[in-house]
Every structure is written in C-alpha cells, then in structure tokens.
Amino acid sequence: MPLMTTGKSLPAQLTGRVIHPDxxxxxxxxxxWDGLYRSYPLxxxxxxxxxxxxxxxTWARQNDVALRARSGRHSLEGWSNVSGGIVIDxxxxxxxxxDPASRTVTVGAGFTQGEAVTTLGEEGxxxxxxxxxxxxxxxxxxxxxxxxxTRNFGMACDNLMxxxxxxxxxDDGAKAITADEHNNxxxxxxxRGAGNGNFGIVTSFTYRMxxxxxxxxxxxxxxxxxxxxxxxxxxxxxxxxxDLRLSSVLDxxxxxxxxxxxxxxxxxxxxxxxxxxxLSVGKPDVSVxxxxxxxxxxxxQPPSKSAVEKAKNWKFFSQFVTEPYPAEAIDIVGKxxxxxxxxxxxxxxxSLGGAVKKAPPGGSAFAHRDALFYAExxxxxxxxAITPRAQAWVAEFSQALRxxxxxAYVNVPNPGMVDWETAYWGDHYARLREIKAKYxxxxxxxxxxxxxxx
Numbered sequence: 363m364p365l366m367t368t369g370k371s372l373p374a375q376l377t378g379r380v381i382h383p384d385x386x387x388x389x390x391x392x393x394x395w396d397g398l399y400r401s402y403p404l405x406x407x408x409x410x411x412x413x414x415x416x417x418x419x420t421w422a423r424q425n426d427v428a429l430r431a432r433s434g435r436h437s438l439e440g441w442s443n444v445s446g447g448i449v450i451d452x453x454x455x456x457x458x459x460x461d462p463a464s465r466t467v468t469v470g471a472g473f474t475q476g477e478a479v480t481t482l483g484e485e486g487x488x489x490x491x492x493x494x495x496x497x498x499x500x501x502x503x504x505x506x507x508x509x510x511x512t513r514n515f516g517m518a519c520d521n522l523m524x525x526x527x528x529x530x531x532x533d534d535g536a537k538a539i540t541a542d543e544h545n546n547x548x549x550x551x552x553x554r555g556a557g558n559g560n561f562g563i564v565t566s567f568t569y570r571m572x573x574x575x576x577x578x579x580x581x582x583x584x585x586x587x588x589x590x591x592x593x594x595x596x597x598x599x600x601x602x603x604x605d606l607r608l609s610s611v612l613d614x615x616x617x618x619x620x621x622x623x624x625x626x627x628x629x630x631x632x633x634x635x636x637x638x639x640x641l642s643v644g645k646p647d648v649s650v651x652x653x654x655x656x657x658x659x660x661x662x663q664p665p666s667k668s669a670v671e672k673a674k675n676w677k678f679f680s681q682f683v684t685e686p687y688p689a690e691a692i693d694i695v696g697k698x699x700x701x702x703x704x705x706x707x708x709x710x711x712x713s714l715g716g717a718v719k720k721a722p723p724g725g726s727a728f729a730h731r732d733a734l735f736y737a738e739x740x741x742x743x744x745x746x747a748i749t750p751r752a753q754a755w756v757a758e759f760s761q762a763l764r765x766x767x768x769x770a771y772v773n774v775p776n777p778g779m780v781d782w783e784t785a786y787w788g789d790h791y792a793r794l795r796e797i798k799a800k801y802x803x804x805x806x807x808x809x810x811x812x813x814x815x816x
Contacts, residue, residue, distance in 0.1 A: 371535030374421040378414035379454065381406040391451075392443065395496070397674035398749070399440025406449045412538050412565045415528045418450045419536035419563065423806060430809065431563045434474055434498020438678055439775050441809045442501070442559065450563055452500065460485055460571070466523060468568045471500045475509075476659070483656030488574040490515040492773075493611070493712075495663050500564055504557030505773035506728050508736055510624040510662070511574075511655075513602075513609045513716030519554040520722040521570040527553070529562035530806045538565065543724055552797045555728030556787055558772060560794075560813045561801045574626060579658045580633045582621040582646040587696045589644035593619055594692045596640045598683075602715030602734040608636050609716075614695055614709040616702040621646070624658065669706050673742030677753050679760035680774035681767035682733040683711075691766040698739065698759045703752040706742040709759075711735050729788035730769050737767070738774055775811055782811050792816070 381391040382405055391406045404427060407418045422429040428447030435442065435453075443449055455470035458481050467489065469478060476495025482488055492502040492509045499518070507518025515521060524542035527549065531537040541549040552561060584593060597612045610623035621640060625633040630650035634641065641648060653661075664670035687695075695709050702708075714733050721731065730736075739759040741752040760776075770776045770785040783791045791813075798805075799815035808814070 369532045371420050371424070371532055374417050374424055376405065376407055376421050377417045378410050379408035381408070392449075394435040394437065394440060394443055396436075396438060396440065396676045398676060399443070401440060401443035402445045403443065403449045404446050406451060408451045408454050409565075410454055412526060412528060415450060415452070415563050415565055416536045416538060418448060419528055419530065419806070420534065422448045423530065423534040423536070429806070431559045431807070433471060433500035434496065436494075436497045436501060438676065438773075439777055439810070441775070441811070444809075452563065452565060453498065455565060457566075458482075460487065462487070465571050465573075466568055467571045468524075468566055469499065471563075471565050471567065473499045475499050475502060476663070479659045480656050482571060483654055483659075486573060486575050487571040488515075488655050489569045489571050490518045490521050492518065493662060495659070500567065501558055502773060503567060504553055504555075504564065506555055506771060507773075508712050508714070508771075510609045510611075510622075510659075511572075511626065512718060513713060514606045514626055515572050516717040516720075516722065517728065518569075519726055519728055520717070522550070522554055522567060522722075523570055524568035525550065525553055525564045526566045527562040527564050529801045530804060542568075547724060548797050549801055551725050552727050552794055554722065554726030556772065556790070556794050556813065559807055559809060561798060561807060574655050576627060576652060577655050577658050578625045578628055578630045578633045578650060578652045579661065580621070580623040580625070580630070580637060580648065580650045582637075582641060582648045584619040584644050584646045586618050587700065590614065590619060590696045591689055591692050592643040593621075593640060594687065594695070595689075596643055597621070597711075597713075598686050598734060600637070600639045601713035604636055606716045608633070610637070610713045612711040614699050614711075616699055616705060616707060622662065626655075670742060672744060673704070673706050674744045675749060675752070676740065676742045677756045678738050678740035678774050679756050679776055680771035681737045681760065681763065682730045682769045682771065683735050683737055683766065684733050684768050685766070686734065687766055691763060694759075694762045698755070698762070701755070703741050703748055703755045704743040707740065707752075707755070709737065709739050711737045727787055727790045727794060729786070729790055730771070733768070736771060737763075738771075739763075777810065783813075
C-alpha cells in the first residue's frame, strides 16, 4: 500500500538559498566534480533545513518539474543534476550531535566524508566511510560506502541506524518521516544500499560510531609490472581473510603497483607482519607510520596540485570479484595498464570480507557480501582530445574482465549495462520495487537507472 495521503497541498514557495540561471553564482552552483557531464538546471535549492527540502519537492511536483537530489556533487554519471529541472542540494546541512554513551552520532546530510572523519576524530571516534574526503557522506552511505575501516566496522550503510527522509505525500506534496528499526523499517533496509535518489531525500543520518584513536598506515610500491602476478595473487588471497582490523587497497597504475593498508589500533611492525605474504614478492619500497585516524585519512588524499587533482574528466566501471583471479585475468590488468590513456588511469581494488560478510540487524539492500574485493578500471584526464580514447579504454578493459567478475556497485554506476538492476541489487530488486511503490508510487524520484514502482 502506498504511504501517501490524498489531497492537494497549498502552493509551495522555494526556501533556502535559491539559485536561478541569472544568479551570479549559477555556474559554480551547477558545476559537478566530473567535468564530463554538464547540466543546466532551472533552479538549484541549497537547503538549510528539512522544511526547505519539503518545500522544494512540493514545488517540483506542483509545477511538474523534474527533480534530483545532490550532496557532494560526485555522482559519477552526472545523475544528481538535471537540465531544465530542480536540483535539491543538501550540502549546506552540516551538523553533528555525538552521544558517546550510546556510541551514536546524528549528522546533517551535508557532511563530506572528510568532515565526518575530522569531526568524530576530535572526540576519539570514527564512523565507516569511503576513502575520498570530498565525496558526500550521504551518497556514499546510501549506495554502500566502502573504505579503510570496512572489514572491521562494516560499510557505511551497515552502520546506518536511522534517517530522516523527505518523501512524496498526497497528490502534490511532501513530508518528513523517520526510518529506523521501529518506524518504516522497510525504508531503512532500502536506504542501506539502494537509497541514492530513489525513495526521497535524506536530511539527517544516525550512525553507530566506534572508538578509534590510533591507526597504522603502510604504503608499498613496486615499479613496473614484473611482479604483478605475484603481488596481485598474494594480495587477493591475503586481504579478504586477514585480521579484521586491516583493510587495504591495491592500485595498479601506468608505472607500477601501489599498496595502501590501514591497521586499526595496531603498530607499524604488526602491519608489516600481517602483510608479509604480499611484501615478500619482489622488492617493494615500503613505509609505515602511526597516527590518528583523522591525520592518516588526510594523508591518504591526493596532494592539492597532483595530477589527480588537476584531472577534470573521469570515467569508471565497477565490478565485484567473488573468486580469485587466475593468472590470465591478472595479465589482462597488466596489458591494459601498459596502454593506459593518461597518467591517472588505474585499476583500483579494495579488500572486502570480514564484517562485510554479515548484514546489519534488520538487513540491507546491499547484495555483494560474498565478494573478495571490489574493483574498477578508471581514467582521469583534462581536455576533450583524449575523451574518446579514455572512454573506449575503460569500456574495453571492463569487457575483457567480464568472465571473472560478478555484479556492480551502484555508487559507481555502469550506464548501458543491460542487467543493471540485478548487477547492483541481485535478488533484492523485487522487494526494492515494492518499497518504491509504497513510498514513491508516482515515481517522483527518477533518473536513468532509478528503481521504478512495482
């Protein structure tokens, strides 16, 4: 049954910080992180309060205007923006209320992952986040949220305990509801892995937080690809099965291999011992340091003037891996990386296993709990000349690995994928459509790969 009541709402007025095409800040307000996509909204609302979001959704419905939800502007296919429609941006809804006694924190939907790490780190706590500081915590959480604390604490979505969500209401209105274990628990289940712009707009998140004061960071580099088979095979067998406190990333670039690993509440020596099966291959350059999680997280970000920061256009393709790669699959990685289209192209692999294997109380829509690791070929570049080659390289790379991978990650969407519904959500898709029909029966929230009502 739909959640909605019938009846018309009073005519809505847009509130918050409202930006129109003739506003001096319009270009900045409409521009997203990935320059590959350009949209020209009719209006952009930077919400300050939940009521601003209610008003914006109501206004969009009353005026028959397409709407999109936006937080950190990192939607990798530009789907949080829309030409001729309204963008409802929650990035200025920044607040944090920590409750150390219950080990929970409630944050406004505008927090970036970096802001969350810094704010909680000052109090000796952490929440599970992804690895990039400028990415919105909202978008990361609602699709999963994989990072350097994942194997011990679970994903960001696994630690989501409650949310305030603005959903459609009546014939043309909207209202704020709570989704937690006691209220609208089916919606909470859906928000844990399928919440990106599908059911409503989340204005605040309540997370389980974890005491964390000290971590150790290990960095290792192998020049060239001579050791790729050995390093990759050792990592894919060790990383998903090692001590839960250790999460790691294997990043193969055009010039060689990088390993980044974070050990929670452990010493640099212990980190090296745990990673010995990988570090014993070849002769990598290895460095290890200890520090607070906030300081180490900051170190993991690209330097301000690096090639990564200078790239304006990006393309990625997401994959999950449930069986170790055979030698021929690893050779495919090496072959493509030797012919990378730019210096910031890479094949990025993030360890899973551990806490990811177990769904949180109440379950979640995330469907890839058996994966050994997450992987993506990706490329970043500037200028238009390289665009066709970079896009073709990512497409051909991902296609070459197709026999060895399973599923896809909704936070890194694969446009044009025929079976995207099951690739993202597996057997959960039918239930997600039923929940969509309950909370958004008129399909107010829709985009290229959104969930339609049953």
